[in-house]
Each structure stands twice: as C-alpha cells, then as structure tokens.
Amino acid sequence: MASLYTQQGKNVSRTWLLMGAFLIIVILIGWGASYYFNSSGVLYIAVAFALFMNVSAYWFSDKIALVSTGAKLADEHEYLELHRVVENLAITAGLPKPRVYIIQDAAPNAFASGRNKEHAVIAVTTGLLGILSKTELEGVLAHELSHIGNRDIFLMTVAVVLVGFLSILADISLRMSLFGGGDRDRDNKNPIALIAIIVGMILAPIAAQLIQLAISRKREFLADASGALLTRYPEGLASALQKIGSYPAPMRRASTATAHLFISNPFGAAASRRGAGAFVRNLFSTHPPVGERIAALQGMNVS
Numbered sequence: 001m002a003s004l005y006t007q008q009g010k011n012v013s014r015t016w017l018l019m020g021a022f023l024i025i026v027i028l029i030g031w032g033a034s035y036y037f038n039s040s041g042v043l044y045i046a047v048a049f050a051l052f053m054n055v056s057a058y059w060f061s062d063k064i065a066l067v068s069t070g071a072k073l074a075d076e077h078e079y080l081e082l083h084r085v086v087e088n089l090a091i092t093a094g095l096p097k098p099r100v101y102i103i104q105d106a107a108p109n110a111f112a113s114g115r116n117k118e119h120a121v122i123a124v125t126t127g128l129l130g131i132l133s134k135t136e137l138e139g140v141l142a143h144e145l146s147h148i149g150n151r152d153i154f155l156m157t158v159a160v161v162l163v164g165f166l167s168i169l170a171d172i173s174l175r176m177s178l179f180g181g182g183d184r185d186r187d188n189k190n191p192i193a194l195i196a197i198i199v200g201m202i203l204a205p206i207a208a209q210l211i212q213l214a215i216s217r218k219r220e221f222l223a224d225a226s227g228a229l230l231t232r233y234p235e236g237l238a239s240a241l242q243k244i245g246s247y248p249a250p251m252r253r254a255s256t257a258t259a260h261l262f263i264s265n266p267f268g269a270a271a272s273r274r275g276a277g278a279f280v281r282n283l284f285s286t287h288p289p290v291g292e293r294i295a296a297l298q299g300m301n302v303s
Helices: 002-037 040-069 080-093 126-131 134-149 152-179 184-188 191-231 234-246 269-273 278-283 290-298
Strands: 099-103 110-113 121-125
Touching: 002 040, 040 110, 040 121, 080 099, 080 134, 080 191, 110 134, 110 152, 121 126, 121 134, 126 134, 134 152, 134 191, 134 234, 152 191, 191 234, 191 290, 234 290
Parallel strands: 099 121
Antiparallel strands: 110 121
C-alpha cells in the first residue's frame, strides 16, 4: 500500500510538470511564429493563451471531459443500484462519493475525472450497465475509484485539455506558416528557420500523444491492482475487462484526446485487431493489452 501513497505524490508533481511543459511548448511555438511573421504580438497572444489554458485545465477539465463524451448526470432514482454501489465502494475506500454520470452509448466503458477527490466524477456507459454482473460492475467502479484515490484523475483530465489544445494550436500555426500572410519581408528570411518552425509544429501533436502514453499505461495496471484490493475479488474486474475488451464497436464519441481517461480503449476491439498496422496501433495505444491486465489480476493474491 505504501507504493500507492508514493504514487499519489508523484501524480501531483507530474501534473504540474505537464502544465509547465505545455506552457513552454506553447511559448516556443508563439516565439517561432512571431519571428516568422515579424510580429511580437503573436508571442504575447501565445503566452496569454498558455496561461489561460492552464487555468482552464485546472478548474474546468472535468466539465470539458464530460461535455466531450456526452455524459449526463445519473438520476438517483433511475440508477439507484449504480449510486448504491458507488457509495458503498467510496465508503470502503475512504473517499467522498463522486458525482455519477451516464453516457448513452452501447459500447461498455467508464472513466473518472476531476481535479481532486472532493470534485471527482465517475461516468459509465449504458452499455456497461447492460452487460456486466454486479460483481463485475463493482470491479470497474473500484478501478475508477482507485484512479481518484491515487490522484490519477487530475493528471489524466488536465491532459485532455492541454493535449487537445496543443494539437489545435500546432495545426493553426502550421496553416498560418504555409498559407498565411504576414510581413512581406518574411519571404527573405532564412528558409531553414521556416523549416525548423514547421517541423516543430508538426512534432507538437506527436509530443502530445507521447504525453498521453506516459501518463496512462502504468496507471491502468496500478488502478487494476488497487481496485482488486478494494473489492477483494480481482476475478470480478478481470471478467469485466474481458467483456469490455471484446466489444467490437467503438464508442460513438470516441476521441484520441479523451481515450486515456477510459478503463479500456474506446475505439473497440475490432480496430486493434484489424490490418497490418495492428502492432503499431497497440504499441501507441493509451492502454496496455487487455490480456496482460487480466493475467495480472488473475495472478493476484488478496487473501
């Protein structure tokens, strides 16, 4: 259990590191664009944008994640059993009960979000509720509560905002560099500078993807283990992962920006198995292979 508490502190530190890295990357892009267009105003806009997005990521990242996935607050009467399971597990884990949301989607999946345990949310799809038994559902919800307890959610949810906007900013800057106007003297600038700027803007979304990978895969194994310890029944989560991982169709609102939030890849089992690029897709997936997670759970001893 000591490793879990150690991980909590590391997650907080990594979140601030992520926000600092985002600030630096945006400023560098802004500096490159200001140099190319010979306008210091571009740099000032980039700095203001980076600061604004960091503040927004801290205060509104959970709301952005909920809106982007189409999650709606779960009615306590209609979803009484779901609320009861979440409340009982939260009490066992020593956590405040998070707000519970529903996503109208046949694909089984779930995620947790929020900046801290006092402002946490758990969202599950209607498809998840439809195919899981109670013990399997407990396993999934315990996994998500473990993300809250381990303070994963702050880091993972902030990444949704920062990574998404970093990709958008890089795309806008690249289009401006290729097709925009600007000072007429820019044509006389060193073409190497233009190439360097364009390469940096192209690499920014790739760096964003690598950030997602770095914050996701190990945390899923940790949350699996923590959830199994919480329920004392790892077979429940293992069985749930088997059902979720074998569902072929993607979620209707699956997005690369929010994929790392979910308990399993939201793009469906068929996407990871199909075609010659399956190995590469799995290599750059935000989630470890379901088979490895199930094997780790089946090898646990919680007695």
